[in-house]
C-alpha cells in the first residue's frame with residue numbers, strides 16, 4: 001500500500017474555522033480518515049475515534065447539507081447521551097464535518113463507508129433484501145475521485161458479500177495506478193448507549209482477505225482501535241465471517257426478544273409473571289440476563305432489517321428451513337405489537353372509538369430520538385384504525401417526525417391525521433381527559449410521574465397499559481387505575497371491563 005502512517009499524502013485546508021492551535025495539531029496527522037455518511041453510525045464512531053486518537057484527522061461527509069450543518073452546530077442531528085460534550089471538545093481540532101466528499105476522499109488514507117442500507121422497497125427482494133444503492137454510490141464516488149491508494153472500510157450493516165461488490169466497483173472504475181484494500185468492520189453500537197459501547201466495546205471485528213496487502217490493511221485499521229481498545233478484543237476474520245457475524249449477532253438478539261415475548265403471552269394466560277421467569281431463567285450463566293425484557297416488540301433500524309437479510313441469504317442459498325426459522329422471529333414481533341393493541345381495545349369495553357388515549361413514548365427505545373421501526377408507530381396505527389384519538393408525548397421525538405411516521409404507516413395525509421393525533425409537550429397534558437395511558441417507550445421520566453395527579457385529571461374508569469413493564473402496578477392500582485401489561489395476568493380485583501366478545 002502506498003498509504004503511509006507518518007507521511008499523509010496531502011495537507012489540507014479543511015481546517016477552515018479551526019483555531020491556530022487546532023490547525024497545528026491536525027496538519028501533520030499520522031493518518032487521515034474520511035467517513036462517508038454522518039448518521040447514527042458514522043457520527044458517533046468518528047467522534048470517539050477522533051477523541052481517542054489526537055494523531056488522526058477525520059472528516060465526516062454527507063450528502064445532506066442540513067445534517068452536516070447540524071453536526072457543526074450546537075444542536076447535533078442525533079441525540080446520544082454524552083456525545084455533545086465529546087464533539088464540542090474535538091470538532092475542528094481533529095474532527096471535521098463537511099459536504100465536500102471528493103476533497104475528503106482524496107485527502108484520506110482510509111475511508112469508512114457508513115451510509116444507510118435500508119430494506120428494499122421495490123423490485124426483486126422487496127421487503128427482504130438490503131438496498132445497497134447508497135453503498136454502491138459511495139463506492140463509485142471513491143473510485144471516480146481517488147488519485148492514490150486507499151483502504152476502504154465497510155461499516156454500514158450489509159448483507160454477506162457486500163465487500164465483494166464494493167471491491168468489484170472499485171476495481172472496474174478505478175483510476176490508473178490506484179489500488180484498494182476493502183475491509184469489513186461492522187459496528188455493534190446500540191443507540192442510547194453508543195458512547196459507552198464505542199469506548200468499551202465487547203469486541204472490534206475486522207474482516208479482510210489474507211493477502212499481504214490485506215493483512216497490512218487489517219493492521220492499519222487495528223492500529224486505530226488499539227489507541228483505546230485492548231488488543232485481545234480486536235478480532236480478525238475473513239471478510240465473509242465478519243459480514244455474517246454482524247447479521248447473526250443482531251439476529252440472535254432479536255430472537256431473544258421474540259422468545260421472551262412469546263413467553264409473555266403464556267404468562268398472561270397463566271399466573272406466571274414474565275419478569276420473574278426472565279430473572280429465573282437469566283440467572284443461568286449459560287443463558288445470561290441481558291435482552292430478556294418483554295416488550296411490545298423490538299424496533300430500531302437494525303434488527304428487522306438484519307433478520308430479513310439473513311432470511312434473504314438463506315432463501316438465495318435454497319436453505320428454506322433456515323429462512324422459515326428466522327422468519328418466525330419477525331412474525332412474533334409483528335404479533336406482539338398487534339396483541340398489545342388488541343389488549344388495549346379488548347379491555348376498554350371492546351372499543352376505543354372516539355376515546356382519547358395518551359401515548360407515552362414514540363422512540364423505539366429510551367435515550368434516543370430515533371423512531372425507525374418503532375413499535376409505537378404500529379400500536380398507534382392499530383388504535384387510529386379503531387377510531388381512537390391519540391395524544392402522543394415523547395421527550396425527544398419531534399412532532400414533525402411523529403406525523404411523518406404515522407402518515408407513512410397509515411397512508412393518511414398529515415392534515416387528515418390531525419383529526420386523530422395531537423402532540424403533547426409534556427405527559428400531564430397528554431393524559432388530561434384521556435381514558436387510558438399507553439406506555440410504549442421505557443423513558444425513565446415515566447416512572448417518576450405523579451400518577452395520583454394524573455388519575456385525578458383522567459376519564460373514569462382510567463386505564464394504564466404498560467407495554468414496557470416499567471411502572472409500579474400495585475401503586476397504580478391502589479390509586480384506582482385498571483392496569484394491564486405485557487407478561488402478567490391482570491389481577492381479578494380490577495374493575496371488570498373486558499369485552500365478552
Ligand code: UDX
Pocket residue numbers: 187188189190191192250253257290291292293294295296297298299300301302303364365366
Ligand atoms: C442493535 C444492536 O443492539 C446493536 O449491537 C447493533 O449495532 C444495532 O442494533 P439498537 O437497535 O440501537 O442496537 O438498540 P437495542 O438496544 O439493541 O434495542 C433494539 C430494540 O429491542 C428496541 O426496540 C428495544 O426496546 C428492544 N428490546 C431490547 C426489547 O424489547 N427487550 C430487550 O430486552 C432489549
Ligand code: ADP
Pocket residue numbers: 036037038039040041042061062063064067101114115116117134137138141156157301
Ligand atoms: P445509520 O443508522 O446506518 O448510520 P443513517 O441513515 O443514520 O444510517 O445515516 C446514513 C447517512 O449516510 C445519511 O445521513 C445519508 O445522507 C448519508 N449518505 C448516504 N449516501 C451517501 C453518499 N453517497 N455520500 C455521502 N453521504 C451519504
